[in-house]
Amino acid sequence: MTDTETPAATYCGRFAPSPTGPLHAGSLLSAVCSYLDARRHNGRWLVRIDDIDPPREMPGASDAIRRSLEVHGLQPDAAVSFQSACRDRHLAAIAELRSRGHLFDCGCSRRDLRRHGRPGPNGPLYPGTCRHGLPAGREARTLRLRVDQERDSFDDQLQGPIRTCLAETVGDFIVRRSDGLPAYHLAAAVDDGGGHITHVVRGHDLLWCTPPQRLIQRLLGLSSPVYAHLPVLVDQHGFKLSKQQGAAPLDDRKPAANLWLALQRLRQAPPAALRRASVATLWQWARSHWQPERLRGLERIVETGTGE
Incomplete structure (x- = not known):
């Protein structure tokens, strides 16, 4: 996530949620972090719905995810893709x-x-x-x-x-x-490998998924992206906020407040005055102040409420 890794013109990141439920505060951190890193490098940012586990999918979840991304100003640079189309x-x-x-x-x-x-x-x-x-x-x-x-x-x-x-x-x-x-x-190794996706920014809970995925890529002759694993959001008992644990969905009626809190949790210290700013204003500030080095070495972020 440094300025010297990859030329801006070749940078392509992605956010790849599973349609097992709507986005929650933890998944928003991954989306914001991957989006800002792509924008920091003047690169492309894509959204891929990882719908390869039909028994666990929730009806309507894909549409809900796309609506949440849209209202939060997280616009991909191409049409949303679906992993099942690559079966x-x-x-x-x-x-x-x-x-x-x-x-x-x-x-x-x-x-x-x-x-x-x-x-x-x-x-x-x-x-x-x-x-x-x-x-x-x-x-x-x-x-x-x-x-x-x-x-x-x-x-x-x-x-x-x-x-x-x-x-x-x-x-x-x-x-x-x-x-x-x-x-x-x-599926992840094939879809992320080969050079189309150059950077993968995702949660620390997936860190040890990277070696087996890189092994598959090597065996198939595919190049591997650059990886960055950001701290996951956990509750005060240390449990990861997830759909499986019943994490509350994002309130799409409050996108600016959600984004402000995500930036605060990502240690970006957004000014309090921006808490009630427009989504566009928040993104303008975030893109010019993004400092991913503040997350280095962190494995988890403890969820402490609304940040009031």
């Missing part, structure tokens, strides 16, 4: 990985993984039950990518150098789910 590309990537011997059939359930997997930053690590063939009596449920001693190293623009052995932190991970749909790591 053929995702499946082709899975087929290519399989033809090269990187994948194996797995017959394990989530319950099996909880019972036998050791803890990891993305959840229990796969214990390798089906790595060398399905055990007797088991049928294939998912496809996993075989992770050996691959190491990953990248410089996160907010969290600093990230160095890891994937076998120790991620393990063999799913690329095709039991319902036949592409898994999150595979």
Whole structure:
């Protein structure tokens, strides 16, 4: 997120919410941060609805997300895209990985993984039950990518150098789910890789999703974007504000107040007088005063109410 990383003309960022509910205060932080970083570099900012998990999607959520972005002045530089429209590309990537011997059939359930997997930053690590063939009596449920001693190293623009052995932190991970749909790591890696998206600004809770996604990109010959993982918004008990935890949706009737509070939480210190300014005035101030370095090294921001 420095001025020396990427020429402005080549910068392309994105905000990629899942349509599992309306935007809330935590997701607004990601949208604001990614938008301001793109504008700071005179780059492009896109919106992609990551609708690859139909069982978890909420009817009308995609429309609600787009309305919230619009009233908050978060206008993308192209039409909103939908990840589900790229499913053929995702499946082709899975087929290519399989033809090269990187994948194996797995017959394990989530319950099996909880019972036998050791803890990891993305959840229990796969214990390798089906790595060398399905055990007797088991049928294939998912496809996993075989992770050996691959190491990953990248410089996160907010969290600093990230160095890891994937076998120790991620393990063999799913690329095709039991319902036949592409898994999150595979879809995100394909859609963010290859140079179209040059910068990904997202929450710290996704930091350890980056090494497996970068591994997929390397195996497929795709370039990887620059990553920046901003602190996530948590409640006073330390739990991330999320749709799954029932976080309150944004009040679209108060976009300026929402933006002011988001900027305050992002440590940008907006003047109190701007709290009741127009959305356009707030954005004008934010673009000229954006200081992402104030977020370096932070993993979480505690939600303390309205900021009054």
